[in-house]
Amino acid sequence: MANEINLDQVLQTFIVEARELLEDMEAALLRVADEADPRESINAIFRAAHTIKGSSGLFGLDAIVAFTHVAESVLDRVRDGAVTLDESLVALMLASGDYIGRMVDTVERAQVQGDPHADPEGVALLARLQAYLGARDPFAADAPASPVQAPGGPARWHLSLRFGPDVLRNGMDPLSFIRYLATLGEIEHVVTLPDAVPALEALDPEGCCLGFEIAFVTAVDKATIENVFEFVIDDCSLRIVPPGSQVARYIDLIQSLPEGPSRLGEILVRCGSVTEHELEAALRLQAESAPERRIGAILAEQGTVAPQVVEAALVRQRQPKEARGTESQSVRVDADKLDRLINLVGELIIATAGAGLVAKRTRNLELMERNSTLADLVEQVRDSALQLRMVKIGATFNRFKRVVHDVARELGKDIELAVSGEDTELDKTVVEKIGDPLMHLVRNAIDHGIDSPERRAARGKPATGTVSLNAFHDSGSIVIQVGDDGGGLDRDRILAKGLERGLVEPGRAMSDAEVYALIFEPGFSTAEQITNLSGRGVGMDVVRRNIEALRGNVAIASEPGRGTTVTVRLPLTLAIINGFQVGVGKSVFVVPMDMVDECIEFSGETRQDYTDLRGQVLPFIRLRDLFDVPGRPAARQNIVVVKHAGQKFGLVVDALMGEAQTVIKPLSRMFAQVRGISGSSILGSGDVALILDVPLLLQGAQEARGSAVLEAGAVPAAQ
């Protein structure tokens, strides 16, 4: 074979595509209920199922074809308006989609395909799908007044097929379509037409010139028959004469085909589609009638049948092309390759910093200039490399639509998911790791946050609860909020539970935020009932741990009776940051640049842990004291004002060393217990700098602030 292809690779593409299609199908299924005009979504669902079936067929994945075919038939009924896509059908379709997904997984693991008819789950789904197909009259659309067949029973169709010359070259074998057709009913008669096949001398052995006349007995509808040939529809002419048609339809058919009328008439008789007598009578009648009327009849035939076929073919052609058009704008890259690139960029940054340092030492102006140009470029390379890993969070959010749909149904609550900020981008590695914690938060919001419909009604809220997902960028972090409009957290009960568990000292005054934060403590759950979703007391502490492992943090805000919002704050990337280097004694620390607000001079005289920043109280931390750096403070110290989560505090340092790109190296496990440090970095000089964990320091500063506010509160009173 001249054009041998790597089947594994193609199969891989099939798997990736099938998953994407299933995702599309799921998204469309979830939005269809909310749409005023759901036709577009229904078409999208149908197309997805159809394409999966088609491409599975190309790979001989018969189990997937068999199952998807049934689902597709149901969807086709939906498209025709014969079946309404109600809530239970949406749920069934979602389950079917999952099942197809699992079959695709099996293909990926290169396991033997299970027959859905042999698998209990497949059987159950098929039975439920069949229920939608059973209760119908399959010929309602085509031959409503047909006297020939019993409604709903199998009936006799006549198919006229002429394949185009390129069918074989395009890798299609008309035989396989006929074989497939045979699975939908009984092929009563096939007449293979050799008329167009020339003698060997004139034959193009790879071109197709065969035609078939088929008498087909089936219970499926016309669209299903047409769909059998969908993959060759551009390359073949297909004429379908529905059951019970008048002989005139056959006459029209005869006229529209290239073979002579007598030859075709004979074929039709051989197929048993018309009797010889009927044909004779009809042909005679036509010959007698005026020629204009015959032309009129042909035109009518062309005017009614042809445009539909042409349009259908065009629409089918257009859709995949449009989809491909947008697809080709992106390139799939192995994540490993990208990680390697980013590691190299990291090394490049360190190397550039080293070179820059040497250049400075040599005091060679030209070298320094060249070096600074180089550093600029490296910075741009870094940004673009990191940008490659940035993905929109929308895809992650959309996955939760399904979760909300399923869980709400399970709990008998009516809940919709409001998503905003889907275009917010963040590092792919962060996206991958944030899925599970977010899932937990969403489930928690559904389960504990939103009350039962009765309770909501009693509180005068709309019956439909809302869970919201929101994302936005804020000073170098991405903020993801999971909110609900439920009953809010019960402060007293949490506090009581905290006391009971010994998490809170009795009699201690706590802010709301502190109380709410208790739910992130291990083994804390206030749910009265334990559901199978959440409430077992595991989870929220795991959520917090997972988020903190990503150098993020989580906060919770709640308003009794109005709802709860959990705010997750994560760094945009885990690899490289713009850092601000500060010196304390001989040590160098790095503050993430995005968090640095400003730098001010510090007199160093005061012993208090706060200062006055343009009339505002600014609590600060002396890094020298915090990390026990030896040596005396410099005569002129500085305060770096950092901002995080809307709050400001200061860091007292000896020297400001300026901005530098910082490649984050994780701390070894030995230092995991060190508080206030989130990582390390190698400086151009080869020294190690520690990266400050600003959110954690903020917590310390807030405690200082508490006392600062008390003292500062007295100041205006004294004025």
Place this chain on the structure above:
Amino acid sequence: MTSSTFRIDGELTIYRAAELAAALKAALAAVADGGALQVDLSEVTEVDCAGVQLLLAARRSAVESGRSLCLASRSAAVDEVFSLLQLSGHFGDAVAAAH
């Protein structure tokens, strides 16, 4: 009247259509006028439409040149396709037409 046999082994599909067409042409040319070519399909493992078409074309060539072509024996794979497409008549006719 002479008769010779042409045997096709393996695939009778699009992949070998061009090669087999040339071979069949040569085999037919070697048959004397009024002679018959027996095509032995007992060793055919796979047939597709290109294969079917090739046989139909060969039959037409034979008939047009006053020779005949018949299928000597058929493998299971050929039988399956012939019964699906209800082709048996074509080649039976061919024998009849030639005589």
